[in-house]
Amino acid sequence: MNFIYANRRFLAFLHDVAVAAIAFWLALYLRVSGDFSTLSLHDSAIASVLFTVTCGFVFWAYGLYRSIWAFASLRDLTEILRAASLAVALFLVIAFVTMRLAGVPRTVPFIAWFVMLAGLCGSRMAFRLMRERRLSALWEKSGAGRVNVLLVGAGDEADIFMRALNANPQAPYHVVGIVGENAKRVGRSIHGVDVIGTVDELPALVARLRERMKTPSRLILTRAVTRFNNAQVMQMLEQAGELGLSLSRLPSLTELRSDVTATVHDQPLALEDLLGRPETKLNRSEIRTLVRGRRVLVTGAGGTIGSELARQIAALEPSHLTLVEFSEYNLYKIDMEMREAHPYQSLKSLIGDVRDGARVAQIFAAERPDLVFHAAAIKHVPIAEENARDTVLTNVIGTRIVADCCAAARITAMVLISTDKAVHPSSVMGATKRLAEMYCQALDLASDHTRFITVRFGNVLGSTGSVVPRFQEQLAKGGPITVTHPDITRYFMTVREAVELVLQASALGARPGDERGKVLVLDMGAPVKIADLARQIIRLAGLRPDEDIKITYTGLRPGEKLHEELFAEAEELIPSAADGVQLAKATTVDLADLRRDIDAYGARLRDGLEEGATIAALQRLVPEFERPQDSVQKRA
Numbered sequence: 041m042n043f044i045y046a047n048r049r050f051l052a053f054l055h056d057v058a059v060a061a062i063a064f065w066l067a068l069y070l071r072v073s074g075d076f077s078t079l080s081l082h083d084s085a086i087a088s089v090l091f092t093v094t095c096g097f098v099f100w101a102y103g104l105y106r107s108i109w110a111f112a113s114l115r116d117l118t119e120i121l122r123a124a125s126l127a128v129a130l131f132l133v134i135a136f137v138t139m140r141l142a143g144v145p146r147t148v149p150f151i152a153w154f155v156m157l158a159g160l161c162g163s164r165m166a167f168r169l170m171r172e173r174r175l176s177a178l179w180e181k182s183g184a185g186r187v188n189v190l191l192v193g194a195g196d197e198a199d200i201f202m203r204a205l206n207a208n209p210q211a212p213y214h215v216v217g218i219v220g221e222n223a224k225r226v227g228r229s230i231h232g233v234d235v236i237g238t239v240d241e242l243p244a245l246v247a248r249l250r251e252r253m254k255t256p257s258r259l260i261l262t263r264a265v266t267r268f269n270n271a272q273v274m275q276m277l278e279q280a281g282e283l284g285l286s287l288s289r290l291p292s293l294t295e296l297r298s299d300v301t302a303t304v305h306d307q308p309l310a311l312e313d314l315l316g317r318p319e320t321k322l323n324r325s326e327i328r329t330l331v332r333g334r335r336v337l338v339t340g341a342g343g344t345i346g347s348e349l350a351r352q353i354a355a356l357e358p359s360h361l362t363l364v365e366f367s368e369y370n371l372y373k374i375d376m377e378m379r380e381a382h383p384y385q386s387l388k389s390l391i392g393d394v395r396d397g398a399r400v401a402q403i404f405a406a407e408r409p410d411l412v413f414h415a416a417a418i419k420h421v422p423i424a425e426e427n428a429r430d431t432v433l434t435n436v437i438g439t440r441i442v443a444d445c446c447a448a449a450r451i452t453a454m455v456l457i458s459t460d461k462a463v464h465p466s467s468v469m470g471a472t473k474r475l476a477e478m479y480c481q482a483l484d485l486a487s488d489h490t491r492f493i494t495v496r497f498g499n500v501l502g503s504t505g506s507v508v509p510r511f512q513e514q515l516a517k518g519g520p521i522t523v524t525h526p527d528i529t530r531y532f533m534t535v536r537e538a539v540e541l542v543l544q545a546s547a548l549g550a551r552p553g554d555e556r557g558k559v560l561v562l563d564m565g566a567p568v569k570i571a572d573l574a575r576q577i578i579r580l581a582g583l584r585p586d587e588d589i590k591i592t593y594t595g596l597r598p599g600e601k602l603h604e605e606l607f608a609e610a611e612e613l614i615p616s617a618a619d620g621v622q623l624a625k626a627t628t629v630d631l632a633d634l635r636r637d638i639d640a641y642g643a644r645l646r647d648g649l650e651e652g653a654t655i656a657a658l659q660r661l662v663p664e665f666e667r668p669q670d671s672v673q674k675r676a
Contacts, residue, residue: 342370467599498531
């Protein structure tokens with residue numbers, strides 16, 4: 041198989057030469073009705089060799105083998121018609137001069153022309169039909185675009201995109217060249233457009249096209265960005281900016297296949313395309329089984345994670361969905377969105393504060409949930425540092441209230457959304473999340489009916505108040521973009537991917553097994569330097585970092601770490617049965633002792649405990665909580 045792949049162009053040439061030879065003898069057979077005794081076999085053999093050699097020479101010289109059979113179209117059949125006609129005409133001239141066509145009927149070359157065309161075109165179309173299993177692959181309308189584009193990737197996606205352009209006279213683009221990811225298809229063509237080089241030669245290729253008056257204005261990635269090497273995408277983004285090209289990508293292959301006659305547009309390259317992490321394989325049937333037909337409640341439903349949970353859960357057909365949110369405006373937005381997107385979904389949107397035990401108990405009694413996703417939290421590190429008391433009340437006491445209601449109602453499972461900042465916490469926000477993890481872990485070990493599942497992951501790209509929207513706001517104002525430290529890194533994940541993995545982890549944690557008391561940690565890939573993220577955002581806007589837009593460094597904020605972690609050293613890492621999810625066996629505490637401590641802490645907080653005393657009490661409950669200023673004082 042490797043031999044065939046490596047020599048496919050030469051094998052295609054041998055196929056065509058064989059077709060030419062067979063066509064000549066079949067033409068002789070048809071001409072004499074199978075009676076070869078009327079012919080001079082010696083003259084016929086000489087004419088056959090001359091015809092075959094002439095056809096082979098013309099076919100190779102004409103460039104028929106630059107086209108890829110898998111993408112053969114009407115344009116390629118036209119080229120075969122021209123090459124076959126030229127070969128027969130040249131044969132007639134050569135044969136008449138050398139042998140006066142002695143012993144060969146004059147109609148044979150014309151019959152051979154018809155037979156050869158059938159063989160050459162038929163084999164290519166049969167190959168295309170076997171590959172695609174549809175008749176529409178055999179014809180395409182030609183079309184012209186207005187904007188010159190250069191495609192990256194000479195595969196199925198490029199073929200579908202170009203056929204969509206050819207089929208639509210109003211198509212907005214004209215493909216002037218194709219850049220291969222490697223050298224395998226360089227020198228060949230798709231629908232008459234040459235694969236002119238590889239991505240490593242991009243500047244030289246663009247310069248060559250400019251010399252030919254075919255200057256491209258866009259560079260379009262035909263494959264999913266995650267299928268490219270991340271460093272290669274970054275290189276192309278930088279080179280595109282230097283060459284004055286915009287870099288974009290095609291819609292997904294499924295969108296392209298849905299209607300190749302529709303107007304096809306590329307899409308701007310988004311920041312999440314540059315994370316360089318391959319898509320995780322999800323067990324969607326297991327996720328659907330977890331949610332379908334059940335009553336589901338989501339707290340913090342108006343936030344970034346909560347609203348995405350609501351969207352994805354509604355698509356899994358729960359019997360009833362309850363959205364609980366403290367912000368009226370955020371609740372209004374997600375409620376309107378859900379009613380428009382899922383008009384037949386049984387839905388209830390309730391204003392509620394998870395710190396209000398009576399209100400939470402009232403909601404549980406009325407809504408009777410089977411599954412609870414607890415996303416309500418104060419999550420911004422600097423805000424939490426300045427408002428420690430309210431952060432503890434929300435992230436710890438609120439979680440305790442929701443979890444106790446889940447246990448009392450004997451629901452199937454509660455899912456706590458946690459954060460990588462809970463590992464070796466250096467901030468109030470991280471310490472409160474770690475204490476919430478500890479309580480849910482202890483409940484999970486003690487409960488014989490309800491599962492308490494803790495899911496831990498890092499930053500969500502583009503979430504409200506996060507670094508990316510801030511960078512975009514600064515960019516819109518003309519800069520500068522502010523970064524706290526040149527070396528600071530964070531784990532990033534798109535909100536869609538994060539929630540998909542939360543649901544996958546929930547399905548894993550809810551089934552029988554030894555996951556009780558463990559934290560489920562999402563695979564976040566490699567951490568990203570925030571300074572590099574800032575440069576990528578600038579490049580995506582078509583500007584140059586440090587030239588058009590400056591990057592300035594402001595210093596770490598209170599409670600902020602230089603690098604986040606997903607696991608602590610004391611946590612035993614265990615592989616799970618689901619892709620993208622790992623188990624962390626963390627140290628657990630006695631549930632009765634923890635309840636007593638949290639009850640006493642909550643009572644002091646409600647009595648108006650001061651900020652300093654709040655933080656000191658939190659440090660006693662979470663021994664690993666150490667703020668940067670405290671560690672500096674200890675070292676001093």
